[in-house]
Amino acid sequence: MAGLAGSLERSIMDVLWAAPGPLRVRELLARLNENADKALAYNTVQTVAERLAQKGMLQRTQDGLAFRYSPTRAREEYAVELMLDVLTDAPDHGAILARFAESVPPEDARRLLEVLRRRASDDRD
Structure with a gap:
């Protein structure tokens, strides 16, 4: 999966x-420039949006003479794909998972533990 460069x-x-x-690129540009120190150019945003579409991150749909852009997957799905890519490339999944579990804030660790318990319970059924 292509990452964000x-x-x-x-x-x-x-x-x-x-x-x-x-x-549309104009709408995207306006939102990007709202709090920017230096305004971005229309062509810059259009070029990067096209690059993201080529990577499969964005879908573009015709809207008159312009295009509208939307993500091809939710932020959560993208994050999961990145995490799974890292695990796939690593020889020791356990070490990465353990380090991750030790690194998250306690409330996230509790949530993760709840989900894992549910998953383990479902697998036994």
Whole structure:
């Protein structure tokens, strides 16, 4: 799976994940520039959105003469894919999982433990 290569790619994905629906480049640009120290150019955002579409991160749909962009998967699905990619590439899954479990805040560890207990219970049935 292709990852996000830079901060602009991450920013574009963050805006689109938060958006209620697909956005045109102009809408995306306006949201990106709302709190930016330096305004981004339309062509820059369009180029990066196209790159994300080529990577399979965004879907583009025709809207008149322009395109609207939307994520192909939810933020949570993307994060899970990244985590699974890391595990797949590692020779010792247990060490990574243990380190992860030790690194998350206690409330996240409790939630993870609840989900794992439910999963283990479901597997026994």
